[in-house]
Amino acid sequence: MSLTLPRRSRARTAALLALVLLAAPACADDGPSAGSADPVKIGLLASLSGTYQSVGKDIRDGFQLYLSAHDGKLGGRQVELVVADEGNGAATAVPAATKLLKQDRVAALTGIVGGGSVAAVYPLLNETKVPFVGSNGRPEIKDVSRVWHTSYLSDEPGQAIAAHVREDVTGSVYAIGPDYQGGWDELRGFTEAFAAAGGKLANPDGKTTFTPFPATTNFTPYFARIKASGADAVYTFYAGSAAIDFVKQYAQSEIRDVPLYAAGFLTEGGVLDAQGDAARDIYSVLNYSPDLDNAENRAFVAAWKAEHDGSPTTYAMASYDAAAVLDRAVAAAGDDATPEKINAAIGQLGQIASPRGTWQFSPTTHAPVQKWYLRQVRQDGRALSNTVVGDLATVGG
Numbered sequence: 001m002s003l004t005l006p007r008r009s010r011a012r013t014a015a016l017l018a019l020v021l022l023a024a025p026a027c028a029d030d031g032p033s034a035g036s037a038d039p040v041k042i043g044l045l046a047s048l049s050g051t052y053q054s055v056g057k058d059i060r061d062g063f064q065l066y067l068s069a070h071d072g073k074l075g076g077r078q079v080e081l082v083v084a085d086e087g088n089g090a091a092t093a094v095p096a097a098t099k100l101l102k103q104d105r106v107a108a109l110t111g112i113v114g115g116g117s118v119a120a121v122y123p124l125l126n127e128t129k130v131p132f133v134g135s136n137g138r139p140e141i142k143d144v145s146r147v148w149h150t151s152y153l154s155d156e157p158g159q160a161i162a163a164h165v166r167e168d169v170t171g172s173v174y175a176i177g178p179d180y181q182g183g184w185d186e187l188r189g190f191t192e193a194f195a196a197a198g199g200k201l202a203n204p205d206g207k208t209t210f211t212p213f214p215a216t217t218n219f220t221p222y223f224a225r226i227k228a229s230g231a232d233a234v235y236t237f238y239a240g241s242a243a244i245d246f247v248k249q250y251a252q253s254e255i256r257d258v259p260l261y262a263a264g265f266l267t268e269g270g271v272l273d274a275q276g277d278a279a280r281d282i283y284s285v286l287n288y289s290p291d292l293d294n295a296e297n298r299a300f301v302a303a304w305k306a307e308h309d310g311s312p313t314t315y316a317m318a319s320y321d322a323a324a325v326l327d328r329a330v331a332a333a334g335d336d337a338t339p340e341k342i343n344a345a346i347g348q349l350g351q352i353a354s355p356r357g358t359w360q361f362s363p364t365t366h367a368p369v370q371k372w373y374l375r376q377v378r379q380d381g382r383a384l385s386n387t388v389v390g391d392l393a394t395v396g397g
Contacts, residue, residue: 039078040330040337043106045097045121047113050088051214052240054270055113055315059135062316063110065303066323074323075330075337082106086113088214089180090120097121101128107339108133108329110322113315115139115154116181122147131343133326135319139185144366148346150325151318152287152395153367154182157263158190158237160372160393161285163197165190165261171232172202173261176222178238179210186237186263194235202231217245223253234258239265244274251278259283267377267386269313279377280384287370288314288356289388297355311385317355325349362396369396 044063047056060083072079082104084096093112100106101124109125110133112118118138125132131146137154141147165173175191177183187208191201203209211222226234234255238246243266250256264286267279290301290311300320304312312320325346330337332345351360359370374390 039080040074041080041082041104041106042074042326043097043100043104043109044081044083044111045086045093045100045109045117046083046111047087048083048085050092051242052088052113055136055240055265055313056086056111058269058313058315059111059113059319061308062135062312062319063323065307065316066320066327068307069303070327074327075333077330077337086111086117089114090116093117094120094124097124101125101130106130107337108326108342110326111135111319114180114182115185118147119181128339130339131346133322133346135322136315137182137185138367139181146343147366148325148361149367150321151314151368152370153365154185155189155192156367156395157285157287157372158186158188158235159193160395161235161261161263161374162190162193162199164285164374164390164392165233165235166194166197166199169199169233169259172200172230173233173235174202174226174229174231175208176226176234176236177208177210178213178216178242180213183210183213183237187235190235190237190263202226202229204229214242216242219246219249220253223250223255226258227255231255231258233261235261236266237263239268240271243267243271247271247275247282248278261285264314264375264386269315270310272377272384272386273310277384280379282377284375284377284386285372285392286314286375286386287368287372288317289373289375289386291385291388292356292373294355294357296353300355312355314356321352321354321356324352324354365396367396370394 046059047053084100086093108131112134113136115137125146134149136151138149139154175187177187191208260282262284264284267282267284272279328349329342329345333341351358359368362369371394372392373388374392375386376389377384378387
């Protein structure tokens, strides 16, 4: 009698096999003794509660997808993954990171959703000399010797789309976002590049309007301000539950016909499902879309869909890439994969094949030199999706 796997299990097995075959060169130099070395302990810190819970879960699941495709190993060594909750920001991120770094004594740290959390945890990295491979936005940091990011610097999305908005919009643009580190960086990137391109803000004082975070759930008063400003378009950054509130209320407001441009997180992942038709036609900028046509992305999307409902997000992709980076670095470090050796190996990796397209770390910022894409929320079969409609700037260096 033969045993037939359920359809979903067969799809999962095939998708993970495709990922293993694509990623095989990363582990080719492990050596015969790598598999017998002691397990390597990796800490993953992400928002598993609070406003950005959906982002944190994607970061966790993206990393675990890579591990699943590699028999739970990085660099040929079994991984002990220690997961902690970042919560809503620095106040909860710091004690969680302290436990990972000082009590659990992880060899490397990954994840972290909030830019403010990164800034707050940064002194601990220097104190413990543990490398950090972040998988979401990051503010500017003076000393990046132990800090690496597989996602982006927080001001880069706005930089990448600013020239396009300047060309696309005849008139002024109103800038609005949340009042915390990530919001400051995201909007600064746009407003500075927009001004350099000759654009004019519609905000009465010529400065971004910041909304209290996480307290703001009613955006109606701000929409009234935008209406009064006479803005010809709006640029914004919100994510998580705040993005859902903003988009749904925008579609019902008196400015619903004013074109809306955004950092891609406004309509990324599960928030788009919650926003529904309210998100239709929104333009956004991001470093990834599930419809990118390359072998790594096709395998990644198939493996993700075999495990999850819906398509993978940029958060999952960046965390998957963080695991790929650590895979190669741990392999290069050999049996004695200390934090110092892992950190040194990351700096020697060169180009990285990724679902977003090939990228590499900038030698000055330790963030990716990568292409950014213009997307629009459009109908894709029975569902709405963020469809790539053009290439924007390559940012980094």
